[in-house]
Amino acid sequence: MSTKYAETEQATAGTKYVGRAVDRLDGRAKTTGEARFAAEHPYPDLAHAALVHATIPRGRITGIDTAEARAVPGVIDVLTHENAPAMKPAPKVSFLDLSTLVSGTSVNYLATDEVHWNGQPVAVVVAETPETARYAASLVRPAYQELPAAVDFAAEEPNAVPQKGSLIAETKADKGDAPAALAAAPYAVDLTFTTPPHSHNAIEPHATTAVWDGDRLTLHEGTQNIPWLRKHLAQRFGVPEKAIRVLSPYVGGGFGGKGSVWAGTLLAVLAARATGRPVRLALTRASVYHTVGGRTPSTQRVALGADADGRLTALIHTSVSRTGRTGGMGEQITAVSRHLYAVPNIHLRQSTVPLDLLANTFMRAPGESIGTFALESAVDELAWELGADPVELRMRNEPERDPLGGQRFAQRMLREAYALGAERFGWRERDPRPGAMRDGRWLVGMGVATAYHPSLRMTASVTLRMAADGTVVVRCGLHEIGVGAATVQAQIAADELGVPLESVRVEHGDSDLPPGPQAGGSVQTASAAAGVLAACAKLKRTLLGLARRAPDSPLRGRRLEELAARDGGLYLGGRGQTYAEILAAAGRTHVEAAVKANTLGFLARTLRERRKWVKAATGAQFCEVRVDPDTMEVRVSRWLGVFDVGRVINAKTAASQLRGGIVMGIGMALSEQTLIDHRDGRIVNPSLSEYHVPVHADIPRIDVRYLDEPDPTMPLGLIGVGEVGITGAAAAVANAVRHATGKRVLDLPITLDKLL
Incomplete structure (x- = not known):
């Protein structure tokens, strides 16, 4: 070790x-302001949008007065459920189609008079400037018929129901008889913990720039999941996936909140389609809180029993968390108790209670x-x-x-x-x-x-291109959410091909690229690395195949496993050829390799590995x-x-x-x-x-x-x-x-x- x-x-x-401790390749662009984020792309005739939020937790809109807002100079339109173009409903969540998990909520915004939480967008103002849009939004006057709502987590906790499990998230477990072992233990603790809701506060608030050209959509968006966002928008707006281009080269922080599709994105796209102009919707910090889910609150019971030698004899861990009535999922709160301690008797249960609040969502290590917090505090108290x-x-x-x-x-x-x-x-x-x-x-x-x-x-598709001058381009639609994702993939490619790091360029953050994995669940680096490694191996095999065709090549008769990739070429000891020499001898200007993600193979491998x-x-x-x-x-x-x-x-x-x-x-x-x-x-x-x-x-x-x-x-x-x-x-x-x-x-x- x-x-x-x-x-x-x-x-x-x-x-x-x-x-190595390599400086991030995007460091200069970000520190000098060269990097452009979703709200920084200029377009001619660009309009700006602002949201109007509901002020009741549950009910119906009985009327919405937009006259004063429309009268403000510079206002282009005010969209409400009375005049907005229709979107298709969000697809139902299915683990057979993981892209359905990207729906932040099931609400079909501006297609209904129903209000499901305090803060739900009920109108969008489009204007010539962001200041005008925000001011006019403050003048929109909705009227409501308020209905009874459940918003107090502690009060509703007794109504919690068992959380549904799935292939990727188990919600209960029993081993032995934990309650009996706890009762018999000479030493025990039995504690109840609570944690509050948390809200996302990435340095870049959510922002969208949407541009329609006929039925083709260009979207600048800070997202952690380009492929699923693209598919979701295609479903909601009734256009083919290939008609949508999502550009997200830089994301100003993402801890799960940018992994789903929220109201701001959908309504920016809707407003652009309705007005026929490019539209930018940059959420205020308050609007992020009202429209982007956060971490669920929880109540957890952890009970531990031990013998006089400190050997655990019982572990009980139960939890209650919340969802919204229009979305959100229970979290794997008790999952840590499955794996951390050698205990002969274990009892785990997770429950959820739906409330009339914004749906919860992923937040760092959900x-x-x-x-x-609960388990490790209880272990300490047992000590x-x-x-x-x-x-x-x-x-x-x-x-x-x-x-x-x-x-x-x-x-x-x-x-x-x-x-x-x-x-x-x-x-x-x-x-x-x-x-x-x-x-x-x-x-x-x-x-x-x-x-x-x-x-x-997860899976990742990757293509590599090596030019005769020794430069390498790695193409993968991975996400740069501030973690140096492109830098580490460049390091991997440089080592695998034996070329200088400065000769490697990674293209990322674009739906036109081969689809990469989501930036969530700590999966992106390993998933993309697998694709880069496979593509590098394929590229070297292609180059070796070209070299073998030349009668005077020192690589004739050699297998790839015998060779080392270094100094910009393939070598066996002191003998070998540079990539430039191989390409020149073959009359080629470049060579390419591609690896395509195999989703079915990924699912089979994942299930097989989980058993092992x-x-x-x-x-x-x-x-x-x-x-x-x-x-x-x-x-x-x-x-x-x-x-x-x-x-x-x-x-x-x-x-x-x-x-x-x-x-x-x-x-x-x-x-x-x-x-x-x-x-x-x-x-x-x-x-x-x-x-x-x-x-x-x-x-x-x-x-x-x-x-x-x-x-x-x-x-x-x-x-x-x-x-x-x-x-x-x-x-x-x-x-x-x-x-x-x-x-x-x-x-x-x-x-x-x-x-x-």
């Missing part, structure tokens, strides 16, 4: 670029992020009951195989992660007594928690806090995350992703919550002045390390880093606060009132 510091480690063995060290308790219950299914772990190095983390963090210096450690007047606490996120892989392996990224989160004993202000003062994420392709971007997840986890622990008025379902803090995300002053230097051991079942051995960093983070903070103050906070966020 090797351990590596994520930003200083250079090349891994046998590679030139993979593993399910696992809040599930690890207090036992008088055991929290790290030792976890290692004592580390399984050799998956606790439920008995499958082997494709990669599982939690012991190594905890050992390294404990040593580097100075865990042995921790005084185990609550409130015993101080720094001047500050109470000091140290906490740990396990990070866990499943490793997934459990794949996941894991890690150990170490947190130190300081707490003011008078005000109970909590400050995170130190952090170390040690992760088993397989092979790391780019040390710099991987470190950034892991740190970013930890920062979101700290926000989850200490400040983030979407506040909903339980009388009318209105979000009362729809802005960054009232929804508190962490800022620089809240975050210490975050030390990130990784083990860099390849997973032998994944392309290049990489697992995925985008989401594992947030898991366990909130629990590590809560556990450190428990150590500093002696108080266990069960309800996030951990605010002053819960400690005083």
Whole structure:
């Protein structure tokens, strides 16, 4: 095993670029303003749109007065359910067609007088300037017949029903008799945790620029799923997929909220079709809160039983989350409890309750992020009951195989992660007594928690083109959501072909390119890498085939497996040919290779592998806090995350992703919550002045390390880093606060009132 510091480690063995801390290839374009995002593409005669939001949670529109808005100079049109062109309804969700999962809600906007949540768009104003559109939108006067609505999650929780499972998301499990084992356990904890709703706050609010040319649509959109968005729009607007071009080369942040199709996108396209002009709809921050789903709230029960030696004998984990009546899905909240601990008796259940609120949606590590908060907080509390060290308790219950299914772990190095983390963090210096450690007047606490996120892989189509001058173009419709996706694929291609990194260009973010995987579920890098590796191998075979035709080629009679790709060519020892020489001898200016995604093969492989392996990224989160004993202000003062994420392709971007997840986890622990008025379902803090995300002053230097051991079942051995960093983070903070103050906070966020 090797351990590596994520930003200083250079090349891994046998590679030139993979593993290095390579600067992002799009860095200059983004820092100089050269990169254009969805709301920055100029078009002649461009119009601007703004939304009018409903102010009731449920009911019908009985009238809508647009006269004052239409009278504003510069207003082009006001679209309502009374005059808007019809869209086709959203397709029903089906796991036989995964693209149906992209529907944010089932509402057919402006085709109905029904209101389903407070904030639903009920009109669109199109004007010559964005300022005019927003002002006129404020003058639209809807009238409503209000109907009874359920908007209080806590009040409706008793009405929850069992969550439906699927091939890709199991919602219940039983092993042994967990209730009986819990009752018989000499040591036990039985706790109920709550987590609030969270809203998306990407640095780039959702924006769409839509341009119709007859029945052809060009769409500039920040999206995490180009192919599914394109298919959805084709269905909704009744045009062929090939008539739609989605351009999304740069996305200003996406944590799941840009993985679905929301009202802003659909209504921008609708407004462009209705007015016959290019239309831009850039959502305000408040409009994002009202029209783009976020993380579900949850109530979770975690009960653990253990014997006197600290061996777990029972684990019960149940959850209730919410959906909207018009969309959203239950999350895999209890999934972490399937895999983390060796327990002979396990009981898992997930339930959901539909409310008259905006549908929930994916948000970084959906399910696992809040599930690890509850589970890892309960494990820590059990350690207090036992008088055991929290790290030792976890290692004592580390399984050799998956606790439920008995499958082997494709990669599982939690012991190594905890050992390294404990040593580097100075865990042995921790005084185990609550409130015993101080720094001047500050109470000091140290906490740990396990990070866990499943490793997934989807399909990607890739084409490669190598020119006689040695330049390589990689073409794949992957998504650059701020993670350096194109950079890592360029690193992989450069190593596989043995060419300089600067000679590789990656084309991405365009539906005209071969379709790439979604940027979600930590799947994009591994999925695209598999396609790039296959295309590189195919390209080299083609080049070798050309070389063999030349009678004087030193590569005649050689097999690809014997050769090394280096120095811009294929070599056996000191003998070989450059690619330029091969192409020149063959009279070719370029050579191409293409790999097409096989969806049926992907599904078969996924089901087959799930029966054989459990794949996941894991890690150990170490947190130190300081707490003011008078005000109970909590400050995170130190952090170390040690992760088993397989092979790391780019040390710099991987470190950034892991740190970013930890920062979101700290926000989850200490400040983030979407506040909903339980009388009318209105979000009362729809802005960054009232929804508190962490800022620089809240975050210490975050030390990130990784083990860099390849997973032998994944392309290049990489697992995925985008989401594992947030898991366990909130629990590590809560556990450190428990150590500093002696108080266990069960309800996030951990605010002053819960400690005083």
